[in-house]
Amino acid sequence: MSGFGSALPWAEPSWYSGRPSPYYNDSHRRLREAVRRWTEENVSGNIEDWEAAGKIPDSVYQKCARDGLLLPLAFGSSIPKEFAACAIIGGIKAEQWDGFHDSALWDELVRGGAIASIFIGLTVGTPPLIRYGSSHLRGQVLPGILSGEKKICLAITEPSGGSDVRNLTTTAEKTADGKYYIVNGEKKISGNRKLIVTGGPGVTGISLLLIPRSEGIRTRPLSVTPGNLSATTYISFEDVRVPVENLVGIEGSGFKYIMNNFNHERLWIVFQALRGSRIAIQDAMTWALKREAFGTTLIEQPVVRHKFGLMAKEIEALQAWTEQIIFELDNLSHDDGNRLLGGVTALLKVKAGMVAKLVADECVKIMGGLGLTKTGQGARIESFARATASIVIPGGAEDVLIDLGVREALKLTHMATGRQPKV
Ligand SMILES: Cc1cc2nc3c(=O)[nH]c(=O)nc-3n(C[C@H](O)[C@H](O)[C@H](O)COP(=O)(O)OP(=O)(O)OC[C@H]3O[C@@H](n4cnc5c(N)ncnc54)[C@H](O)[C@@H]3O)c2cc1C
DSSP states (O other): OOOOSOOSTTSSOGGGGTOOOSSOOHHHHHHHHHHHHHHHHHTGGGHHHHHHHTSOOHHHHHHHHHTTOHHHHHHTTOOOGGGTTSOOGGGOOGGGOOHHHHHHHHHHHHHHOGGGGGGHHHHHHHHHHHHHSOHHHHHHHHHHHHTTSSOEEEEOOBTTBSSOGGGOOOEEEEOTTSSEEEEEEEEEEEOOSEEEEEESSSGGGOEEEEEOSOTTEEEEEOOOTTOGGGOEEEEEEEEEEEEGGGEESSTTOHHHHHHHHHHHHHHHHHHHHHHHHHHHHHHHHHHHHHOEETTEEGGGSHHHHHHHHHHHHHHHHHHHHHHHHHHHHHHSOHHHHHHHHHHHHHHHHHHHHHHHHHHHHHHHHHHGGGGGOSSGGGHHHHHHHHHTHHHHSTTSOHHHHHHHHHHHHHHHHHHHHSOSOOO
16 A cells, blocks of 8 residues: 555545545546645745735736646536636546545645635635526636636625625615616625625525626725635625626525535535644644653653544544535535535534634644744644634534534425424
8 A cells, every 4th residue: 555645643534545445546646646746836935925925926826727726626526528628737637527636636735735715715706606607707707717817706794794694785786777786785705806796685685796896896805813815805885886797697596506505615614624633633743752741752641642532533533424425415416415415514514613623722732832833843733723713604603504404404304204393
């Protein structure tokens, strides 16, 4: 068995060590190697400069496009045939691409460091446009998005509330001649430039609009916990004129489109939790093997070994559940995936947040003072510990998703038997 990456326990998913898995083949192995090489060449030495500048240069984003990263990040778990001629990192073919490529790509990008944060808008914002946008709209903006010239984001959350998507207050009123929507409101989101925004009260009042940067839009960067590279932005719309052709899909169907987008959005948050946890356990193990206290290394203390055992069983259980859900999503239609797995992916994301918090907490303790130090051997753990809230809240807050998971499960039982109460 030939291994790839770190040989320390739990530092890599088990399939990296050459152990058998039903999910991964040579193309996944090729991809993980290509992405790891790419991040080592293009990310590793630059993170401090980018963080100091508060931005990853646009030229890097465009390089991501040229090197075949943006296309798969925009599509997620499958790439349509019409993009067969486009280059994908690792030389993977569009028809080969599946949810496990998507997960391996994210896993290695997150491992590479800060770069993953610049793809949030692309990964969350492009799928609704691809799935529901008219061919005219797609033709107008997709080439620019895939070449890295233009950026996109999905703006749902408003200062007045995020979890309660039914009660968004941003409005989109049609002009008397029926040619434009006039948009007014405020959003707090990740990413900027080209925007998709929802507007209108109630479930059937919600629509998706593609809003280019234009007169009446003001943006202000927000400083957030995971760091400034995520480009979290406050946006206000004052009488912004949007051509009616920029409506994505059918007017009033935006709520359904947003809900259908959540399975993948929540999965990639899980990917971040998994790799973040593995990085933390790797650094803590490296430290525990050499740090001496009271005459022994830390790893020789049963209490410290107990911490690793606690973390490992959680990480590996999360990995196995995640792979099962990726497999199911790959083998279900998009509609069935949403119907059957919406609640499950919500709970998976909750689990990911809990695992990340546990791992961050235990690793900080193992590192001692280094776990609070932003440079040196504890730096990645310190940064992960600060960022766990960004796994717990975005993409649906933990408390809300736990409840959603149970309601969705009961809904399926009700549909199957007609007996359980609707809650
Ligand atoms: C780094 C970052 C990036 C983000 N990126 C985006 C983005 O790209 N696009 C976007 O639209 N948004 C984005 N968000 C916003 C994020 O999705 C919201 O913050 C999140 O959905 C929670 O909404 P809220 O902040 O309005 O909290 P609220 O809805 O006000 O909820 C706050 C708390 O109230 C409790 N609560 C509320 N409702 C319930 C309920 N029904 N049951 C139980 N408890 C409840 C929960 O404890 C919850 O945590 C981002 C946020 C951050 C920090």
